[in-house]
Amino acid sequence: MGLLQGELGSPAVADLVPGGVWFAFLRFGRRLFRVPDTPDADGLLFQYGTYAFDGPAAFTLDLARQFEVSDSDGEHDHYVQVHCELGFGLTPALEALGSFHSWFFHEAGADLEEWAQGLTERAAWTAIRRLKPTELRVYQERV
Structure with missing residues (x-):
C-alpha cells in the first residue's frame, strides 16, 4: 500500500484529478513483484459503478x-488487494454509466499499455476524467 501512496503523493482532495490518479496507479501497476507462479497471482482491476457501501449511493472509480x-x-492461501478509490457525487450522467470492470494479469501475456489505452478510450472514461472527486480512499484488504 505504501508504494501506491508514494506514487499518489499527498494531494488534497480538491487538487485531485482522475487522470493523475490513473497514471499514478499505472506506475504502481508496472512494478513487478515476486508472486506465486500462477495465472492470477498479480492482477490489476479497473472498475466503476454506483454503490452504497457505507452510506448514501455514490459513484466510485476503484483501481x-x-x-x-x-x-x-x-498452496493458495488468500489474496491481498490494494485499492485506490475515487468517490464522486451522484449525478444522473454518472448513474447512467452503469457499472463496468476489467482485469489485467501480468502472467497472462497481455500488454499492460494496451489494456490501459483501451480503458482510456472508453466513453465512460471521457466523462469520469473531467470530474472532481469528492473522496480518495487508499486501503488494503485480505480477500
Whole structure:
C-alpha cells in the first residue's frame, strides 16, 4: 500500500484529478513483484459503478491491484488487494454509466499499455476524467 501512496503523493482532495490518479496507479501497476507462479497471482482491476457501501449511493472509480499469497506449502492461501478509490457525487450522467470492470494479469501475456489505452478510450472514461472527486480512499484488504 505504501508504494501506491508514494506514487499518489499527498494531494488534497480538491487538487485531485482522475487522470493523475490513473497514471499514478499505472506506475504502481508496472512494478513487478515476486508472486506465486500462477495465472492470477498479480492482477490489476479497473472498475466503476454506483454503490452504497457505507452510506448514501455514490459513484466510485476503484483501481485495485491484487496479489496472491501462498501458504508455507506453496498452496493458495488468500489474496491481498490494494485499492485506490475515487468517490464522486451522484449525478444522473454518472448513474447512467452503469457499472463496468476489467482485469489485467501480468502472467497472462497481455500488454499492460494496451489494456490501459483501451480503458482510456472508453466513453465512460471521457466523462469520469473531467470530474472532481469528492473522496480518495487508499486501503488494503485480505480477500
